[in-house]
Amino acid sequence: MKKKVFLLIGLILVLSSTLPIFAQVISPGPASWEPDLTSSGVAISEPFEGYLYDPDVIHGGSLTVATPSDPPELHQWNAGATASYDFLDIFNDYLTRTDPVTGAVVPWIAESWEVSADKLSYVVHLAEGVKFHDGVELTAEDVKWNFDFIMANNFTRMSDVWQILSREKPTEIIDDYTLRFHVAEPYVPFARETLGSPYIYPKHIWEPISEDPTFDWLTFVPSEDQHIGCGPYKFVAYVPNAWYKFEAFDDYWHGKPYLDEIVRPIITSGDAELLAVKKGDVDIFTGFLPSEAIPGLLREEGIGLYLYNNPYMYHWGMNTAKWPFSVKEFRFALANAIDKQDIVDTLLLGYGLPGTHGVEAPFYNFWFNPNVPETYSFDLEKAAEILDDLGWVDTDGDGIREGTGDHAGEPLAFDIGPPIYDPVRCRAAELLSEWFAQIGVDATVQYMEWATLWGKITQPLDSPTKIDSWLLGSSQSPEPTWMHTRLHSDNIPNPNYYGLRNAEYDELALLQGTQFDSSERQATIWRMQEILAEEVPLVVLYFRQSPSVYRNDELTGWVEHFGAGMDHFWNYINLRPIVELSTMSVSVVGTPPPECEIGDDFTLGITYTGPEGPVTTASVSAMLTGDPTPYTLEHVGSGTYECDFDTTDWHEGDYTIRVEAKAMGFISELTTFAIDSVEPFVEEPVEPEEPGFWESYGATVTGVVVVLAVIAVAAVYMYGKKS
Amino acid sequence: MAYIMKRTASRLITFAVVISLLFFLARSAGADPFERYLSEDPRIPLEQIERLRARFGLDKPLHLQYFDFLWNTLNGEFGYSLYYKRPVFDVVMERLPYTLFLMGISVVLSTIVSFVIGVYFAYKRGTKIDTWGTNICMFVRSTPHFWLGMILLIVFAYYIPIFPLFGALTPGVQHENWFEFLKDLLFHYTLPLTTLLVRQIGMYVLYMRNSTVEVLGEDYMVTAKAKGVPKMSIMFKHAARNAMLPMVTVTAMRFGFMVNGAILTETVFSLPGTGRLIYQSIMNDDFFLLQGAFFIISITVLVANLVADLLCAWLDPRIKI
16 A cells, blocks of 8 residues: 555656646647827926937846736737736837826827818828838838728727727828828817827738638737737747746837836735835836835835826715705705815825816816816815705704705715725715714715626616715826716716716817817816816715835836826836946047147047947047037047048147047046147248159150161061061 | 446536536626726727627526536536636636646645654654644644745745745746756745645644544554554554545545635735636636636546545445445
8 A cells, every 4th residue: 555655646746746837838829299289188398308219328127017917818909907908018009199297199100190171081190110020111001900900890998999980981091101090070189099099010910810710809819929019129928827028129110228128027916016126126016005005115225106196086976866966055065074185184194185176187287177166165064054054954853954845854864885895985985974974964884895886876867776876986087088978968877877967068078079279178178177066966085196116226217107107108118227337448549749730640549448348339529629520530449449630721829639438338538639839831942853864765765665676577577578 | 336436426416516506606796797898988888898798698698698608518618718818728727737736746745744743743642742743733724824925925035035026937037948947936836835835734734643643542553562563663554554544535635626726825926826816707707717717626626526535445445346
């Protein structure tokens, strides 16, 4: 039996130790500025300069950013998960992008565009020299193919293309770098939302794939050699369950990225990720960081912290079709009973902004209306007064007010539903309930699992299962079309869960979608915010400010994005290594004469040597007193740079030559030479030289030789004939 | 043979009940994975969501979905993961080897070590070694996985940076051969394996000790001692052999549960594995992945159960097959 047991144990050990090898085999490969205000509408305050490519930056270094899971989708047609975009964003590129500082549209591969007078077509000009990672140039054909492909398939996440472009003729090619887009109806945010929606995939790779009869965009998994994009980094490898890696693309149209590579390890534990950032294994922390952890982190060396605005508005929404929320004054009263600043201070520990009356986030500067009248503020007495004025008082002495008229005797009671997964919203709901209780309103907190809560929020307004009020986080964006989508009465009950019906608001919501003039559109958006402040269909409680932790001791050039942590595209192209500069030693091998005369020539030569030998990649230039044109010293080998000077055009006087050498990784060196005196050229009399023998008699001698030769030839001929 | 047939038949019935249960359990949450799209982007038309639901058969009545599920499962089709949009089988198989690696080694090593230590403690029962050892084992088995894992990480990967902080493989390193790959893998699995081993040894030492203590009280052990049989021989040849039968059953069962993985250990050390996959599929409302993963777990547990029965019968001459 002993043998059997040992045999069994041995077999199991051998088998289990070889299993991960099968994992590798089984896993399928990776299975495989000018700002355009007319369309962006966001004012440029300080143009972002990160996109201006600096050729003098020293390249190198690696950026390591964790991702919480494998990318579930590996191409844009079925992508939906954040983890998938973590993967795709690094090696793909868009026609337009959003400025990380101002939020304006940045022309990118689409260099410029013009809209027609009827606003139904756009001529888009592409940058020339944009290349895919396999060396093929991106042309209008590629762009057309991508947009036509979306129109043919109606991809779920690309409704900004297929709901906007004309069905009959979405795109047409004008030339290799120019296209015309046709829209079904005028669409103001066309440049940001439509042009900037899809990555531009290479037609020569994806057309054959899509034409395969077995191709199914929902379940297709590209192979490693199909990860070809036109983004700043190119795909290197993806080891499922472990990491993926990209390296700088030499021919990136915007200039080779400064970093050599980006590595994204999969780290599932936030604690381990934070330790990895502190240790230096990871450069950016992407997990959720509790506010309490921030003070300790700030004491660490080499750690930077940036607080960015979270685009989600965390709000208390209510079903305005249901009594007592159907009474506007009641909504007002309750809005006055909410201390938003207290929520920010106590629940978010100060890492947030109190919600605005006009709903729009204050950090979208251009669209945010700072003049919205303060229709409510935290004032429990005022809140109680409004209820008293309505006649809603506590008639039965139970501490809860009752309604009047049709609702006489009906207590002011309702539910508030926070999602149970978010402790902040749960606690905020409790605070609301406590404040409301102080003015005689009974709000019961119903903690709900998200799916259940969501089902109850999206019910029709008159559904008995629709929840009375809820705490929801809904995203805003630099593009204010969401104010139409979320709150127009046509969109009741989803996503206008609140049931807001206001004729002026509806009209303005439609109008702003047709206003190509950004100041006019701004005025409309501002008025919409005033209406929301008057109607109070929802009360924005807070906007979170999230800390983004990153290491600043090895990389520099960090771009602070107005609405994202440090893990974003602009950092991928703007980060560069912090380099300690070395000194070059200078040895002069060709010195200009301290004194010379006009017309003299001389060669200036300097040898530069670094800690590891001659510096052969320097750019060396010389400036001469009074001469605005720089002279270039050419490298002649072994770190020596030379330039010939001709003094013919010089004037009498003193001259200085300043030579500056610049080389990557070195401190610039300046060497100065002085020529104390340049004398005018004095012509000395030249004595004529005696002509030589040949100059004097050359012609005579040659003539005699020729005549003699002719006579000799004739004599030989005559003699030959005679004999 | 009748014994084998009987056992197999009872396992098949259990299996049928289990897969039906897991189908309804997976859907009991009532969430629709595609509604998530709507909450993120309200502009997506409802028809589009309906089309997606139809693609995955989620538009059919529940009983029809159940029959589809049974039919497909019997045909070896586990469907497509809603989250990964790839065949469930592929997604599970990509992670299963890592889990089996971690759990396989920990089960085997912890069994061997706890076998030896357990027998020794039993032999030394009542002495200081036994008292201290038993208490330490009690303490260790009471420590939560994630706590022990975090402590090991902080000490041996952060303050004394010997081992890596996360992952199964070094990020960005492409291994030249399988040897390099295995070396890197073992380096990354040292702390997770230690976490599991420490706790499991603590647990199974007590198990083996108690089982051996019972055997040591038998008359034939007194006889062996009286006969002057050497100590080692009494411990391992006579006592341990008879005490190990329950241990064999437990070990076989532990193999059955290996596929579940060790969710907490996998999460703390950022390791790939089926444990975490199951957790994620619940969070993502990924019905098909959940069904597929549970299906594989059910099979392995039932097979391990069967193997345990057969092994016991093979090792214990009193059981007639």
